[in-house]
Amino acid sequence: MPWTAWAARRARRATWDLSALLNAADPRAGQAERHVWLIRLLEWLRQPHAVAADAGPGDEAPRPATTPPALLRLRHLLNVLDRHPEHHARVLGLLQACRAEIDGLALLADFGFARQRSVGGELGERMQMRLLPGTPDTADLAALFPLLFSDPADARWVEALDDSLLERVGALLGTQPLDTPALGPPAGSWQAMALDAIVILALQVAAAGLLGPVRQRMDPQALAERPFDALPRSSERLREAMRSGDEAAALQEAQYLRGLLDAARRAAGSVRQGIDDRGISVDLLLEMDQLTARVRRIDALLATVLEPAGSADRRRAWGLLLQSLVEAASERRSIRALFSRQYSMLARRIAERSAETGEHYITRDRAEWKAMLRKALGGGAVIAGTTFVKFWIVALGLSAFWGGFWAGMNYAVSFVIVHLAHWTVATKQPAMTAPALAARMGELGKPEGAERVVDEVVHLIRSQTAGIVGNLMMVAPLVLAVQLLGSWLGGHALVPAHEAEYVLKSLTLLGPTLAYAALTGVLLFSSSLIAGWAENWFVLHRLDSAIRWHPRALRWLGAGRAGRWASWWRANISGLAANVSLGLMLGLVPALALFFGLPIEVRHVTLSAGQLAAALGSLGSAALQQPAFWWCLAALPLTGLLNVGVSFALAFRVALRSRGLRVRERATLWAALRARLRREPMSFLWPPREKPPDRPAGG
Structure with missing residues (x-):
């Protein structure tokens, strides 16, 4: 909380007495004392309990019950001043003394604007404003203004100022502010x-x-x-x-x-x-x-x-300008406002790129569904190899950091192989498919828009199911087969028994597996953000053009190869960034958390299935007699659900906010989903058979 807001809240806890304030108004006081009096007057106006405003000039019309308390207090103040000439003279003299010494040009020309040309510099300036107190001992109205209007709610009552109040306040401040020709x-x-x-x-x-x-x-x-x-x-x-x-x-x-x-x-x-x-x-x-x-x-x-001059339009113009300045004072103190405004377009850029990529992960007919299943089988085969390399890294007994680093490199290389082979790992899909679904949400207000969105939801769930099933169908049997082959050829399992026992203890549903699975979903989502940022950075600096046309690249690669390299990097930079960042986060996040004493691990459904299959191959049929094995098996579907659900929810939220969408038709959408579930429940898992085209008449 900024010091000014803290001071204002502390002051509001005290009960300011209007009579004491008016008696303290001293036109002969020093500059700082006069400004402190103005700050206290604004704090008195902000007190939450309204006063019964006396009838005064311009107040004959009934006031709405929703009138802000600050306006009631302002009317009360003006009426008191009208009835007590001695107080009116003291306050008017104080205001005129302030006006004679204050410089308002910076308030009109500079206040509310960033003095830095970078977000980093502006962030530092806003943090300084929040942490360092301001002083009322200043002749710059731009410096005094945030101390006067220190509450974000000030803009609401300033906006509610009507013409009669503006006229009376203008008369109190003097004729120059509002009525100069x-x-x-x-x-x-x-x-x-x-x-x-x-x-x-x-x-x-x-x-x-x-x-x-x-x-x-x-x-x-x-x-x-x-x-x-x-x-x-x-x-x-x-x-x-x-x-x-x-x-x-x-x-x-x-x-x-x-x-x-x-x-x-x-x-x-x-x-x-x-x-x-x-x-x-x-x-x-x-x-x-x-x-x-x-x-x-x-x-x-x-x-x-x-x-x-002197018109209601001019007074209203000054009122609107004052409101905008009060809003600027609040926004200039807000770090959140800086990031929400400046990163909304970048978030949309990332979301739109993810939506474009996510379209490739959504299947809409049986041919695409079968193709997705085949891609998932290929991804599962690579993850099977990843599982054994992970056990080998653990057997090396490295320190926590280096163990996490090489585990992350193992994951990253595996994910890159899957990407380059055009296969898929199912848990990476939701962060890409969620923006694609968000792009369809704008159709909810159109005729039959809900049905089209439901179609997209069904396609997405079906595609995700194919990906997870394909991964698990390949990784578990392949790891188990390699374990059995190793036992037959070498006389012992590739994974030691003590490692297998540790797997059964760590993956069990009775432990923190579900929390770790949710954290993994956050990492999956984070990798999609890194992918969008990396591609935006690549395009912003025109690196594809540099690869294609830089003289050194042309000399080393030749024109044809340089063009192909530029196109390849432009097409793959996002996927490479996503896969490398995800792999390194899966390996390094637990190691870094352990440095701070946090026993955090990751739970990836495909990797967990491979580890469980390796444990079964090491312990043999005896593992089937242990309840721990079945608790681990029961945790797998929930791990997959949390991996997918958390990643999808976060990506979907970012995509909606970046597009400025507010889904008000949720009831319609949920009703359409329930109707589709009752009518075609299997369509969520298996694509329906395509209807044959109608034969032409007489054919």
């Missing part, structure tokens, strides 16, 4: 500062839009009008027209400036397009977010200077 604002007025802020913001928008990495990614058609070149000059012409009192020229220039802002906004939006070919950078996204936020600030400031 629209043209020819005097120096030092809020309108003059707003015009200066527009010029500063226009320069910053132009600088951001003309950056090389940004400009090169924008749509050339969006840059045809050269909006970033014209923005600074247009803003300066507007300021000069306003200063000279030329109303017609000011309105004409403001219209032109708004057109340039729309063009700049479209150009910034075009950067987010085409990320499949160019990749995306979170630093670039931060730059675009800041650019569009500054464009919105200019729009808000234009409304404050162009609306007629």
